Every structure is written in structure tokens, then in C-alpha cells.
Amino acid sequence: xxxxxxxxxxxxxxxxxxxxxxxxxxxxxxxxxxxxxxxxxxxxxxxxxxxxxxxxxxxxxxxxxxxxxxxxxxxxxxxxxxxxxxxxxxxxxxxxxxxxxxxxxxxxxxxxxxxxxxxxxxxxxxxxxxxxxxxxxxxxxxxxxxxxxxxxxxxxxxxxxxxxxxxxxxxxxxxxxxxxxxxxxxxxxxxxxxxxxxxxxxxxxxxxxxxxxxxxxxxxxxxxxxxxxxxxxxxxxxxxxxxxxxxxxxxxxxxxxxxxxxxxxxxxxxxxxx
Amino acid sequence: xxxxxxxxxxxxxxxxxxxxxxxxxxxxxxxxxxxxxxxxxxxxxxxxxxxxxxxxxxxxxxxxxxxxxxxxxxxxxxxxxxxxxxxxxxxxxxxxxxxxxxxxxxxxxxxxxxxxxxxxxxxxxxxxxxxxxxxxxxxxxxxxxxxxxxxxxxxxxxxxxxxxxxxxxxxxxxxxxxxxxxxxxxxxxxxxxxxxxxxxxxxxxxxxxxxxxxxxxxxxxxxxxxxxxxxxxxxxxxxxxxxxxxxxxxxxxxxxxxxxxxxxxxxxxxxxxxxxxxxxxxxxxxxxxxxxxxxxxxxxxxxxxxxxxxxxx
Amino acid sequence: xxxxxxxxxxxxxxxxxxxxxxxxxxxxxxxxxxxxxxxxxxxxxxxxxxxxxxxxxxxxxxxxxxxxxxxxxxxxxxxxxxxxxxxxxxxxxxxxxxxxxxxxxxxxxxxxxxxxxxxxxxxxxxxxxxxxxxxxxxxxxxxxxxxxxxxxxxxxxxxxxxxxxxxxxxxxxxxxxxxxxxxxxxxxxxxxxxxxxxxxxxxxxxxxxxxxxxxxxxxxxxxxxxxxxxxxxxxxxxxxxxxxxxxxxxxxxxxxxxxxxxxxxxxxxxxxxxxxxxxxxxxxxxxxxxxxxxxxxxxxxxxxxxxxxxxxxxxxxxxxxxxxxxxxxxxxxxxxxxxxxxxxxxxxxxxxxxxxxxxx
Numbered sequence: 001x002x003x004x005x006x007x008x009x010x011x012x013x014x015x016x017x018x019x020x021x022x023x024x025x026x027x028x029x030x031x032x033x034x035x036x037x038x039x040x041x042x043x044x045x046x047x048x049x050x051x052x053x054x055x056x057x058x059x060x061x062x063x064x065x066x067x068x069x070x071x072x073x074x075x076x077x078x079x080x081x082x083x084x085x086x087x088x089x090x091x092x093x094x095x096x097x098x099x100x101x102x103x104x105x106x107x108x109x110x111x112x113x114x115x116x117x118x119x120x121x122x123x124x125x126x127x128x129x130x131x132x133x134x135x136x137x138x139x140x141x142x143x144x145x146x147x148x149x150x151x152x153x154x155x156x157x158x159x160x161x162x163x164x165x166x167x168x169x170x171x172x173x174x175x176x177x178x179x180x181x182x183x184x185x186x187x188x189x190x191x192x193x194x195x196x197x198x199x200x201x202x203x204x205x206x207x208x209x210x211x212x213x214x215x216x217x218x219x220x221x222x223x224x225x226x227x228x229x230x231x232x233x234x235x236x237x238x239x240x241x242x243x244x245x246x247x248x249x250x251x252x253x254x255x256x257x258x259x260x261x262x263x264x265x266x267x268x269x270x271x272x273x274x
Numbered sequence: 275x276x277x278x279x280x281x282x283x284x285x286x287x288x289x290x291x292x293x294x295x296x297x298x299x300x301x302x303x304x305x306x307x308x309x310x311x312x313x314x315x316x317x318x319x320x321x322x323x324x325x326x327x328x329x330x331x332x333x334x335x336x337x338x339x340x341x342x343x344x345x346x347x348x349x350x351x352x353x354x355x356x357x358x359x360x361x362x363x364x365x366x367x368x369x370x371x372x373x374x375x376x377x378x379x380x381x382x383x384x385x386x387x388x389x390x391x392x393x394x395x396x397x398x399x400x401x402x403x404x405x406x407x408x409x410x411x412x413x414x415x416x417x418x419x420x421x422x423x424x425x426x427x428x429x430x431x432x433x434x435x436x437x438x439x440x441x442x443x444x445x446x447x448x449x450x451x452x453x454x455x456x457x458x459x460x461x462x463x464x465x466x467x468x469x470x471x472x473x474x475x476x477x478x479x480x481x482x483x484x485x486x487x488x489x490x491x492x493x494x495x496x497x498x499x500x501x502x503x504x505x506x507x508x509x510x511x512x513x514x515x516x517x518x519x520x521x522x523x524x525x526x527x528x529x530x531x532x533x534x535x536x537x538x539x540x541x542x543x544x545x546x547x548x549x550x551x552x553x554x555x556x557x558x559x560x561x562x563x564x565x566x567x568x569x570x571x572x573x574x575x576x577x578x579x580x581x582x583x584x585x586x587x
Numbered sequence: 588x589x590x591x592x593x594x595x596x597x598x599x600x601x602x603x604x605x606x607x608x609x610x611x612x613x614x615x616x617x618x619x620x621x622x623x624x625x626x627x628x629x630x631x632x633x634x635x636x637x638x639x640x641x642x643x644x645x646x647x648x649x650x651x652x653x654x655x656x657x658x659x660x661x662x663x664x665x666x667x668x669x670x671x672x673x674x675x676x677x678x679x680x681x682x683x684x685x686x687x688x689x690x691x692x693x694x695x696x697x698x699x700x701x702x703x704x705x706x707x708x709x710x711x712x713x714x715x716x717x718x719x720x721x722x723x724x725x726x727x728x729x730x731x732x733x734x735x736x737x738x739x740x741x742x743x744x745x746x747x748x749x750x751x752x753x754x755x756x757x758x759x760x761x762x763x764x765x766x767x768x769x770x771x772x773x774x775x776x777x778x779x780x781x782x783x784x785x786x787x788x789x790x791x792x793x794x795x796x797x798x799x800x801x802x803x804x805x806x807x808x809x810x811x812x813x814x815x816x817x818x819x820x821x822x823x824x825x826x827x828x829x830x831x832x833x834x835x836x837x838x839x840x841x842x843x844x845x846x847x848x849x850x851x852x853x854x855x856x857x858x859x860x861x862x863x864x865x866x867x868x869x870x871x872x873x874x875x876x877x878x879x880x881x882x883x884x885x886x887x888x889x890x891x892x893x894x895x896x897x898x899x900x901x902x903x904x905x906x907x908x909x910x911x912x913x914x915x916x917x918x919x920x921x922x923x924x925x926x927x928x929x930x931x932x933x934x935x936x937x938x939x940x941x942x943x944x945x946x947x
Contacts, residue, residue: 019373019376019377019380020377022370022373022374022377023373023374023377023378026370026374026377026471027389027392027393029370029468030392030393030396030468030471031396033404033407033408033410033411033468034396034404034407036407036410036411037403037406037407037410040410088302089302089303089306090303092298092299092300092302092303093299093300093302093303095299096296096299096300097300099296100286100287100292100296101286102286102287102296108300108304111307111308111311111312112303112307114311115307115311117525117573117574117577118570118573119525119526119528119529119546119569119570119573120529120531121529121531121546121549121550121566121569122318122529122566122569122570122573123311125318125549125553125562125563125566126311126314126315126317126318126566127310127314128553129314129317129318129321129559129563130310130313130314130317132559133317145310146310148306148310149306149307149310149311152303152306152307156303167672167674169670169672169674170674170676170677172641172661172668172670172674173668173670173674173675173676174676174687175640175641175660175661175662176639176641176661176662176666176667176668176736177662177667177687177688177691177735177739178662178663178688178691178692178739179662179687179691180660180662181291181295183691187687188676191678192677192678203398206398206399207398210399210400210401210402212400212401212402212532213531213532217553227400227402230402230403230406231402234406234409234536238409238410238413242406243410246400246403246406246407249399249400249403250399250400250403253398253399253400254395254396254398254399257394257395257398257399258391258395261391261394289643289658291660
């Protein structure tokens with residue numbers, strides 16, 4: 001807030017103490033469930049809420065679980081494929097939207113933003129219906145198609161934010177120095193927006209490995225991903241094994257998100273918080 | 275200045291070459307979004323006027339029957355509950371989130387980015403897992419009840435004996451142990467608030483951060499009462515953030531599926547669960563589509579409000 | 588070589604409803620230092636960009652050498668540009684920046700190394716090859732931009748207000764350096780600026796522009812001494828404007844009555860009738876101020892203000908109820924002090940040729 005730094009807040013001591021207490025409590029509220037989840041994944045006891053000692057055995061069970069292995073493989077395949085496709089398409093679209101005005105741009109822009117706005121379940125339903133009616137068999141392919149459908153938009157948003165900081169006179173300078181469009185892109189534009197592209201790719205990857213609802217509706221039998229597996233495990237009953245799996249996924253996701261944000265920041269752009 | 279500004283949007287393509295370039299850049303995405311998004315969307319719309327076929331297929335009619343079924347008291351009740359849950363979630367998010375945003379906005383600037391980061395990182399991780407975490411906390415053998423049955427209840431009972439508060443005592447005695455937190459609307463609300471809190475905090479933060487503090491000080495001089503100065507000055511000025519945040523929480527809460535599924539019981543289903551069952555078990559695609567479409571329409575309306583309120587996204 | 592280095596024939600550029608450049612025609616000679624001068628928004632930068640190929644004309648033709656450019660993209664035109672913000676590639680070293688154009692033209696590595704060193708030498712930045720642009724000062728970056736353009740040995744160099752971001756002293760030094768450089772290298776420079784002093788200092792010829800039109804083209808002296816219209820007279824240097832009506836003609840002079848009360852003498856000019864509404868333009872330094880009328884036609888006035896600016900003293904002299912002129916007198920003597928005080932009755936004199944007649 002402007003002026004806060006230079007003026008001492010006239011808030012009453014009680015008021016600001018209360019506010020600070022609220023702040024701290026809120027953060028505790030946000031992180032406590034996660035912390036408990038992670039802590040109890042190391043619980044030696046089978047009963048998830050009674051602490052019997054520190055143990056890594058649940059992580060061991062995870063590794064031995066074959067079904068999980070398939071789920072992991074599927075998750076990675078889906079995430080990998082959808083990330084690559086959506087990053088390429090999303091970057092291309094971002095370049096076009098930030099460079100040109102054209103007839104129908106507003107309509108296309110709205111279309112581009114819709115997947116971000118629309119609730120998961122609606123999108124899941126739409127896609128399921130589409131696949132059923134067009135008789136496309138549900139399987140890994142349909143999951144990949146669905147993930148790309150929403151990831152294009154996310155990648156586009158991130159790359160566009162990065163492009164907004166891009167100085168177009170650099171491209172003109174390159175062309176002035178005898179580089180054609182492709183050379184300009186490859187030698188000047190691409191290296192400079194690469195952090196944004198990578199940030200977008202990481203985001204797409206994270207969203208893909210974490211996605212549940214859309215995957216749930218568009219997966220076929222035998223094409224389970226990790227979130228789907230977690231779901232069915234939870235439905236069967238709570239075990240520390242789920243805690244272990246969840247903890248691993250959380251750590252990976254958080255790590256990827258942090259990396260994505262750091263990449264976007266490095267190089268002078270602002271952080272795309274949303 | 276005539277030279278190109280730092281930001282682009284150059285305008286229309288200047289030559290055939292550029293038009294070609296533009297087209298090749300947007301066509302893959304255009305194709306994908308039209309085929310795998312727009313067309314499914316239209317399909318849902320079209321099917322909602324159809325009827326369920328004998329074996330779960332679709333009979334293409336033109337009937338408003340599905341929308342009519344919506345007014346069946348059974349579904350109306352569910353819809354009503356959904357709206358109420360979403361509303362309560364929004365209000366709670368506001369009550370928790372606005373002060374939190376205020377808190378962050380009044381920290382020194384190097385702290386602010388860290389705090390925002392801490393807020394957002396869990397948000398971008400698996401919603402399922404975070405909801406599961408609450409399941410652990412809320413169920414009968416969960417953590418909260420662990421403390422409750424494990425001694426908190428007895429402690430409070432003893433406390434109420436020591437202090438003469440009869441109402442308190444009867445309340446405690448009436449409370450069953452364990453606390454039936456799991457499987458209730460309350461559980462769903464907690465899960466939703468937990469999941470969407472950051473979506474309330476961010477717009478509020480953005481609005482509060484832009485506030486000129488000297489206005490607040492002037493108000494405090496005028497009103498001499500901190501509550502008044504808040505209600506009359508701060509709140510109205512940050513209203514855009516409040517509206518934006520409310521929309522951002524209300525909309526997804528309406529369409530919640532995972533949260534009621536995991537944390538709610540059979541009695542606490544929401545619209546999202548109805549849609550699910552129509553598609554997965556009942557195989558009544560037209561009806562499911564109709565509900566889904568109504569949901570989407572409400573969401574789009576909400577989004578329009580969001581953009582109209584001049585909020586930043 | 589016969590013909591012009593650059594020629595614009597009836598070129599217009601419209602951005603939607605906005606007319607940035609309106610039907611202009613220019614001929615720029617080979618090897619000359621040509622400036623496009625005008626206020627913000629006059630179309631000078633757009634004109635430059637049209638020559639470079641970053642914009643395509645809505646109408647008209649652009650020739651570089653004898654070749655019409657049509658819709659040739661920038662990377663196929665024999666021109667190089669120095670940008671206002673330098674546009675150095677931040678992710679490349681100075682060497683890579685300067686070498687870029689040569690690389691694109693597939694010049695051999697050996698030759699690149701040699702020419703880059705030469706170019707950096709020419710702009711007095713030897714040994715900077717491995718630095719990054721962000722490590723250099725504004726003035727140094729500007730010179731790298733120059734080197735990056737010149738290393739390609741273009742026939743034509745376009746410069747878009749390259750000195751704008753530099754501080755005054757550095758700017759003045761660079762002006763002279765650029766001028767010398769252009770002479771040495773011998774290529775045609777097309778230079779865009781809004782600073783009229785800069786244009787006068789550096790150019791062989793200047794085109795004064797306003798609102799998309801070219802108002803006058805000529806050498807610095809011609810433009811200064813004989814502005815074609817009011818805008819040019821006002822934009823270049825300082826001018827006094829007096830409104831009046833032509834009254835009579837005598838031998839080689841015309842008498843103009845200022846504000847219906849004051850007769851003054853100006854030189855004869857073609858195309859001026861009698862009884863016409865006219866504007867008289869006189870530069871402050873052309874007027875001398877005296878205590879007694881030096882000639883019968885000296886114009887009387889009263890000193891209203893005296894301003895001391897170090898190098899000269901300015902008098903604001905009121906001639907009529909509506910008109911005040913500024914007179915500049917160099918402070919030649921030491922401790923001269925103002926010759927005239929406020930309120931003094933003075934007589935102004937100028938050569939009749941110094942007073943230009945402009946249509947009102």
C-alpha cells in the first residue's frame with residue numbers, strides 16, 4: 001500500500017495484533033492438513049491416526065505396488081504428450097495473439113479463455129459426450145486429447161504474459177540485419193521468451209499430472225492415472241499408503257510449480273500468479 | 275511518440291506472407307479448440323433437448339423435458355443446497371480471506387511476495403489430495419475427533435463444571451462423541467473454503483494493495499472510529515476485489531464434484547454429483563447435459579459479472 | 588552514380604483513419620547527411636520506417652538507389668537502422684550483436700572477426716567484444732548500435748533519434764562525432780530528430796515536417812534564413828511574428844503597417860499584393876537596438892523587460908499595443924551591463940532583407 005512504509009500505522013495495537021494472529025492462523029490452516037498428511041505417511045501404524053513410530057514402510061509398499069507402477073507410467077505418458085503438444089500450440093497461439101489484430105480476434109480470444117473459466121465437471125462431461133457420440137474409444141488417447149484441450153489455454157496465458165514484456169524493436173533490428181522471419185524467431189525471439197515457454201510447459205505438466213475430474217470422465221478401462229488410482233484407493237479405505245503416495249505427489253507438484261514460477265521470474269518478467 | 279511502444283499488437287497482417295504466418299500460427303490451436311471444445315459444448319447444448327434412449331443412447335428429439343425435470347422438488351432441493359453451500363463458502367472465504375489479504379498487503383514488500391508464493395503453491399497442487407487431507411482430519415477416526423474423543427471433550431466438560439455455565443454443559447453433554455463432522459454439509463464447506471481461499475485472497479489483495487493509505491488515514495481522522503472508517507472508506511474502495519474474489523469462489527463451488535464426493539455423505543450431494551451420476555450410472559445423457567448446461571450458463575453469467583466489475587485477472 | 592540514394596514519390600501512409608504521412612515526395616542525394624526534422628507526431632519516424640521496410644506505404648513508391656522497393660521486407664533492403672532505444676540483443680555479447688548482420692549474410696568467420704574489430708574501433712569501443720549490453724553505459728550502447736549497423740557497409744544508414752537518451756554534453760559530442768563519421772565513411776545518412784539545433788548542426792540538408800507533410804527542404808542556412816512559412820520560421824530557432832497589412836511599395840522595399848498603426852519596411856518579395864494581410868517574421872538576432880533612430884525608418888518602441896542570459900541580453904520591446912518583439916544583443920564587452928533599462932524609449936533597426944513576409 002502506498003504510504004504504509006513511511007507512516008506508522010495508526011492501527012490500535014490490539015487491532016494489528018489481531019490481524020497478525022489471523023494471518024498466522026490462516027497460513028496454519030492452509031498448511032496444517034498437508035503437513036499432517038505428510039507426517040502420517042511415516043506412521044508405522046496401519047491406523048492412519050494413531051502414531052506408532054517413524055517408518056518408511058509405506059513408501060516401500062508403494063514401490064512394490066505394481067498397479068501403481070502402471071498408473072505412474074500412464075500419468076507420465078499423458079503428461080508428457082499433452083505438455084509437448086499444448087506447449088507448442090500454446091506458444092504459437094500466444095505469438096499470433098500478441099502480434100496481430102485480425103477479424104474475429106475477440107471471438108477467438110474468448111474461446112481461448114473459456115477452458116480456464118469453465119468448471120472441470122462441465123468440461124469433463126462435454127468431452128465424454130463427444131467421445132461417446134463420435135465412437136472414439138476411451139483410453140490414454142482421449143485423456144491426452146482432453147488435457148491438451150485445456151492446457152493450450154494455460155500455456156498461452158503464460159507465454160502471452162511473457163511476450164508483453166518483449167521489445168518488438170529487437171525483432172525489427174534483427175530483420176534490419178538481414179534475418180528473415182524464421183531466423184529472427186530462432187535467434188532473437190525464442191531465446192528471449194524461452195523462460196516463459198518453459199514456465200508454461202511446467203504449468204501444463206503439473207496440471208496434467210494433477211488432473212482428476214476430466215481424466216476420470218475420459219479415461220477408459222486400463223488407462224488409470226495416479227490421481228484416479230488415489231481416488232479408488234480412498235474409496236476403498238484410508239491407509240497410510242495413500243498418505244505416502246499423496247505426499248510424494250504433493251512434493252513433486254509443489255516443486256514443479258515453484259520451478260515454473262522461478263523460471264517466469266528469471267529474465268525480468270513479472271510473475272504470473274494466476 | 276511515433277516509434278512503436280514497447281507493447282505490440284501491430285495491427286493487421288501487412289502482406290500475404292504475414293497473413294499466411296498468422297494463419298499457420300493459430301490453426302493448430304483453433305482446430306483443437308473447435309473440435310475438442312466448441313463442438314462438445316454445442317453437443318451438450320443439443321443433447322439437452324434430447325431424450326434418453328432405451329439402452330442409454332440418445333434419442334434426438336426436441337423437447338424441454340430435461341429442463342423441466344429440473345423443477346422436480348428432488349432436484350430443486352439439491353440445487354438449492356448447492357447454492358447455499360456455495361454461498362456459505364463464499365461468505366466464509368470472504369471473512370477469512372479479506373483480513374488475510376489485508377494482512378499480507380500491510381507487510382513490508384519483500385515479505386509480500388514470499389507470502390503470496392506460500393499462498394499459491396498449495397493451490398496449484400492436486401485438489402484431490404488436499405481434499406483427502408481434510409478427510410483425514412474430519413472423519414470419525416480422524417484427527418479432530420482424535421482430540422475430541424481423546425480428551426478435549428472431557429476437558430471441556432470438566433471446565434464447564436468448574437465454571438458455572440449450565441448451557442455450555444448441556445451442550446457438551448448433548449454432543450455425541452465422536453463429532454459427526456464427516457459426511458455433512460459442514461465438511462463440504464470446510465473442504466471448499468480450504469480449496470478456494472486463495473482465489474478470494476488474491477483479488478482482495480490486489481484491490482487493497484492499490485489503495486492509497488493516506489485516504490484511510492484521512493478517513494480515520496474524520497470518523498475517529500476505526501470500524502466506521504473501514505466500513506465507509508476502505509471497504510467501498512476495495513469492493514472490486516471483493517466482488518472479483520466472490521465470483522471466483524462462488525462459481526467453482528457451484529460446480530464442485532470431488533469435495534462433496536469425498537467429504538459429503540449420501541445426503542450431501544451437490545449438482546456436480548448429480549451430473550456425475552447421470553452420466554456414469556443412470557446413463558441419462560440428455561438430462562445430465564441439461565443440468566450441465568444450466569450450470570455452465572450460471573457460470574458464464576458469473577464470469578460476465580466478474581469482468582464487468584472491472585477486476586483484473 | 589546518377590540518380591538519388593533514396594527517393595520517395597507521392598508516398599502516403601494511413602494507419603486506419605490516421606494519416607501519418609500525407610503524399611510526400613523527397614529526393615535524397617548519395618553521400619549526404621539528410622535530416623527529417625519535426626515535432627512529435629509529424630510523420631518523420633514513420634517515413635524512416637517506410638524506407639527501412641518496417642511499414643509498407645498506403646500509396647506512392649519508394650526507391651532505394653534506382654530500385655523500387657514495393658513490398659520488399661527489411662531483410663532484403665540494402666539499408667541498416669540505428670534504433671532510438673538501440674535494440675541491442677540482450678542475450679548476446681557485443682561481438683555477437685555486431686556480427687549478427689554479417690552472420691546472416693554468411694560472411695566467413697575470419698572476415699567477421701576482422702570487420703567487427705574494425706567497426707568497434709571506428710566507434711571507439713575497442714576490446715568490448717565479450718561484454719553484454721546491460722554492462723555498458725547509454726553512450727556506449729549507442730555506439731555499439733552504430734557499429735552493428737555500419738559493419739555491414741550499407742549504402743544507406745537510417746538513424747531514428749539515436750541521441751535522444753543521452754545527456755546534453757554527450758549528445759553534443761556525439762553530434763560532431765557522427766557528422767565526422769559520416770564524412771569519413773561516405774555513406775548516405777537519413778537522420779530523424781525533433782531537435783532543430785541538432786539538425787542544423789549535423790545536416791547537409793533538412794526536410795522540415797509537420798502533420799505528415801514536408802513543409803520545406805533545404806540546407807541549414809537556407810531553412811534558417813528563408814523559412815517558407817510560419818511553421819518553419821517558428822519551429823527553427825526563434826522568430827518574432829508581426830501581423831499587419833501591406834500598404835505601399837517603394838523601390839526595393841515594401842511598407843507594412845503593423846496592427847494598423849506602425850509602418851515598417853521589409854524587402855521586396857514576389858507575389859505580394861497591396862492591402863494584403865501579411866505576417867512579418869524577423870529573427871531576434873537580426874534586430875539592433877539604439878537610443879536614437881539610426882535611420883528614418885527605425886521603429887520606435889519601449890523596453891518592457893531585460894533578460895540576461897550570459898552570452899547575450901534580450902530585450903522585450905513593445906512596439907504597439909499588441910506586439911512585442913524580442914531582440915538579442917550579444918554581450919560583447921566585459922561587465923557591459925544592459926545598455927537599456929526597462930521603460931527606456933528605443934529605436935529598432937534591421938536590414939529589410941531580414942524581415943520575411945509570410946502569408947497570414
